[in-house]
Amino acid sequence: MITALHHRTALGEMLLAATGETLIGAWFTGQKHFPDTLPLVAGARPAAVCAEAARQLDAYLAGRRTAFDLPLAPRGTPWQRAVWEALLAIPYGETLSYGELAARLGRPAAARATGAAVGRNPLSVIIPCHRVVGATGSLTGYAGGLDRKRALLAIEQAGPAILG
Known part of the structure; x- marks a missing residue:
């Protein structure tokens, strides 16, 4: 099951998506290759990793973080x-x-x-x-x-x- 969190950053809104406790996506709303659909479960609570990704993104964009420490599983070839x-x-x-x-x-x-x-x-x-x-x-x-x-x-x- 994929869960997601919409998060407003200093550079615009992002969609953070996870499967279980692994981050699979972080897209700026409307960016090129933004996923048209994600198989989200209506009303599902976002995974904790989405909230942690939001926290780390905010710290990075504020110049307080130089790297991310998140479990990642990008999907691709x-x-x-x-x-x-x-x-x-x-x-x-x-x-x-x-x-x-x-x-x-x-x-x-x-x-x-x-x-x-x-x-x-x-x-x-x-x-x-x-x-x-x-x-x-x-x-x-x-x-x-x-x-x-x-x-x-x-x-x-x-x-x-x-x-x-």
Whole structure:
């Protein structure tokens, strides 16, 4: 059973979804690839992991947290899951190009496929797809919108207000 929580963040409303106590989704409302439907049970209480994700997102967006500590289970193809796992290895405050990410995955010619998988990341912010930029360092594509990507990178460039 999937449960969900709508949470208002400093960057807009997000939908946090979980199955059991594992987070499977964190999307900005209306973002590209926002799920049209989720098999939610009407009236079901959101899993505690959704509330914890909301708390950690708020702390991250306020500059008080540099990483997330949540059980994650994003749903996707084996390639997508490999890309999303590689995104988790990009350090806070750093960026990487799509080509560099593809090379890290052992497929240097797969920058486009890597970009497609990055764009389908179902755990916005938590799996830091905003840290991936164009080959020249330019801000390219972000399912949640380039304004949000700019804001997320600015938060990380400013550094944590309180290490946590």
